[in-house]
Amino acid sequence: MSAFQPVELHHASRLINHGPTVLVTAAHHGHRNIMAAAWSMPVEFTPPRIAVVVDKSTFTRELITGGGGFALCIPGANAIDLTYAVGSCSGREMDKFAHFGVTSTNAPVLGMPVIEQGCAAWLECRWLPEAHTEDAYDTFFGEVVAAAADPRIFSEGHWHFSHDNADLHTIHHLGAGKFVIAGNQIAAKALDPA
């Protein structure tokens, strides 16, 4: 594992621009949790804001509204099994960090637990309360207050997918425990009119 490096906030949206499945972490009053979420997206570059769907049944939802924040951690290809595992049990019944041997550190602004082991990047977010969309669509909004990435795959505001960092290639949940892995980075070419 390389040491994570800070990501400038105006580049934070790029960390999830391509739709990776993420691990949502949160902590409050001595409790902490990890859940998997395929449903997240940026909504604004500056200030960097994101949306994520957190079901009403989840323990994480209680921690977010109690603690006022959360983090999105972006698992790499080697963390597929972990991602599916934490998405298939409830933090009400166990401390998933301890149960699955996941090490976390405290992010710098809100102290949210973030995972670097097996992950490509993380975004620490302040909860932006929106009672109606949380109720009607389970959609939570957050403002990114800190972000960091493994410089082997994200540096100077850009992703660099290559054969050398295949363990950090992002994973994208198709449903029912099946994932596709992102790779084969390509630049678009200018297109002539028909």
Place this chain on the structure above:
Amino acid sequence: MSAFQPVELHHASRLINHGPTVLVTAAHHGHRNIMAAAWSMPVEFTPPRIAVVVDKSTFTRELITGGGGFALCIPGANAIDLTYAVGSCSGREMDKFAHFGVTSTNAPVLGMPVIEQGCAAWLECRWLPEAHTEDAYDTFFGEVVAAAADPRIFSEGHWHFSHDNADLHTIHHLGAGKFVIAGNQIAAKALDPA
């Protein structure tokens, strides 16, 4: 191009569960448009609902609010250049369908223009007006009223990424015209506790 087949509505969320970049199409009063959007996600399985970020400056936003609907079309790997091209110009200045030679058909419920050529699937959506989130976060919600997919890559409610359908593998925008392509489909394995 294979003939698209209908996708059952309770499977529609799976079409964008893995975060592909999409083409948002809309039409109203004889005008139509295509824009690219990296920022979309499902928000509910049943009824199938999605969220997509549509900037206030876009022509598509006028068409959605005027026409009451939109569609998300999911471009395959061969459509990277088209996706970037339609995301880099405005429909106020041209009919992008004509300009880039894109053929569309009318989706069955609302008549939204959907693209099958070069695409893996589409979802036709009824606009769910949410003035606050549209204003504060540029976030639009929609309910999927029809969906279809190319059975070479999506059938019976499941994606099937393989070497044989590489042209339909979904594309995921990293930013600034750089994309990663999804591939290498893998099933998660059960994980023992630490």
